[in-house]
Amino acid sequence: MQKESQSDYYVPAEDSFFLADFLENKQGKSVLDIGTGSGIIAKILSKNFPLVVATDINISALRKAHETVDNCICCNAADALRYSFDLIVCNLPYLPSDELLDPAVDGLHDGVDIPSMIIKSASNLIEKNGKLIFLTSSLADYDILIQLCQSIGFDTNIAAKKKLFYEELMIIECTKN
Ligand SMILES: C[S@@+](CC[C@H](N)C(=O)[O-])C[C@H]1O[C@@H](n2cnc3c(N)ncnc32)[C@H](O)[C@@H]1O
Numbered sequence: 001m002q003k004e005s006q007s008d009y010y011v012p013a014e015d016s017f018f019l020a021d022f023l024e025n026k027q028g029k030s031v032l033d034i035g036t037g038s039g040i041i042a043k044i045l046s047k048n049f050p051l052v053v054a055t056d057i058n059i060s061a062l063r064k065a066h067e068t069v070d071n072c073i074c075c076n077a078a079d080a081l082r083y084s085f086d087l088i089v090c091n092l093p094y095l096p097s098d099e100l101l102d103p104a105v106d107g108l109h110d111g112v113d114i115p116s117m118i119i120k121s122a123s124n125l126i127e128k129n130g131k132l133i134f135l136t137s138s139l140a141d142y143d144i145l146i147q148l149c150q151s152i153g154f155d156t157n158i159a160a161k162k163k164l165f166y167e168e169l170m171i172i173e174c175t176k177n
Contacts, residue, residue: 009061010037010104015169018162019091019135020044022171026087032125034077034090034118037104039065041089053081057103077121086130088122094140111140116148123152126176133159138168149174 010016020041028049033042036054042065046052053071055078056062062072073080078088092115097106100114107114115136122132132154136142146156154174162169 009056009058009064012038012040014162014164015091015135015137016040018160018169019089019133019171022160023089023133028086030083030085031087031089032078032081032083032085032122033069034088034122035092036065036069036072037061037091039067039069039072041091042069045087045089049087053083053085055080077118078125079121081125083125084127084130085125086127088126088130088132090118090122090132090134092118092134092136094136094142096139107140110144111137112142112144115140115145119145119148120152123149123154123176128176130176132174132176133171134174135169135171137170142170142172146172153177 030051031045031049033054036042036056042052042054054065054069055073055075059074062074066072093105094107094111095105096111100106149156157173158170159173160171
């Protein structure tokens with residue numbers, strides 16, 4: 001994950017492709033992609049899910065995503081939604097930062113403040129035995145995110161890891177009790 005300045009939305013990078021590959025064969029009825037950016041993840045999920053909803057706080061990102069994804073909603077995390085999904089996914093902004101200068105990548109303190117807020121927003125919209133799958137990194141204090149998920153009723157599992165030159169990407173799979 002790198003700071004972007006060329007585009008007005010997050011251009012898919014290693015993290016996006018890693019999560020997209022992991023999710024490619026998942027199947028279900030309904031999925032929510034929080035922080036959809038260009039819509040890369042939502043588009044892949046639309047092969048196997050009849051209902052795909054995508055949110056982002058960046059309207060330019062949603063305009064791009066809407067080229068391939070029907071249900072795009074501009075809101076914070078999942079705050080505008082009242083629905084039970086069987087899967088919620090998110091490529092979280094996880095870089096530790098003092099300020100929220102680039103919402104596509106800045107996660108604030110230890111890279112967990114923004115992710116924690118997004119996880120809490122998502123947690124009530126997941127069916128029993130449904131899943132929350134998110135991407136984070138060794139650059140963030142990801143143990144805090146795992147503990148948060150456990151404390152709000154999820155079983156957790158580090159489902160995949162990918163070493164890059166300067167960090168290790170991690171996909172965390174959480175199942176609602
Ligand atoms: C790392 S980018 C991932 C984009 C895309 N999912 C991908 O994998 O390429 C994180 C995305 O989350 C969005 N985002 C950041 N904070 C958000 C929030 N509070 N609510 C919704 N979306 C948010 C950003 O605008 C950005 O598009």
